[in-house]
Amino acid sequence: MKPEDLTRLFVERANARDAAGLAELYEEGAVMAYPPGGQTVGRAAIEKLWAELLPKMPEIKPEQPLPTLISGDLALTSTPPRDGSGARAQVVRRQADGSWLRVLDQPEFVTPGSR
Numbered sequence: 001m002k003p004e005d006l007t008r009l010f011v012e013r014a015n016a017r018d019a020a021g022l023a024e025l026y027e028e029g030a031v032m033a034y035p036p037g038g039q040t041v042g043r044a045a046i047e048k049l050w051a052e053l054l055p056k057m058p059e060i061k062p063e064q065p066l067p068t069l070i071s072g073d074l075a076l077t078s079t080p081p082r083d084g085s086g087a088r089a090q091v092v093r094r095q096a097d098g099s100w101l102r103v104l105d106q107p108e109f110v111t112p113g114s115r
Contacts, residue, residue: 003075003092003100004065011062017054023047025102027093032105075100081108 006025013021023043026032032040032049040049069076073094081088091104 001098001100003068003070003077006090006092006100006102007065007077007079008062011060014050014054014057014060019047019050019054022050022054026105027101027103030102030105032107034107074103 009025010022013025023046026043026046028043029041030043030046032046034040034049040046063079063082066078066080075092075094076089077092078089088108089106090102092100093103094100
């Protein structure tokens with residue numbers, strides 16, 4: 001029920017290799033900045049992408065979220081990348097039931113064996 005909950009839920013579902021559960025964290029028309037230089041648009045496409053990526057991804061370690069910025073029903077959430085460079089951020093929107101879902105996602109992806 002807080003924007004920061006999405007980060008915890010993301011880690012739990014990714015480590016469980018639950019592509020459908022990850023997709024539930026996104027609005028129907030959400031946009032994810034992946035593949036590099038491209039975009040994946042819509043919850044169904046995001047679920048398909050996660051189904052392809054999760055089997056190849058290493059376990060994700062929980063990270064402390066950076067302070068969340070909230071303006072009305074929009075919030076900006078972020079976590080620091082492990083290497084200290086760049087940014088990983090999400091724009092999330094409050095839903096009618098008070099929960100939050102991702103609208104825009106700028107993830108950090110790790111290729112297998114790179115860490």
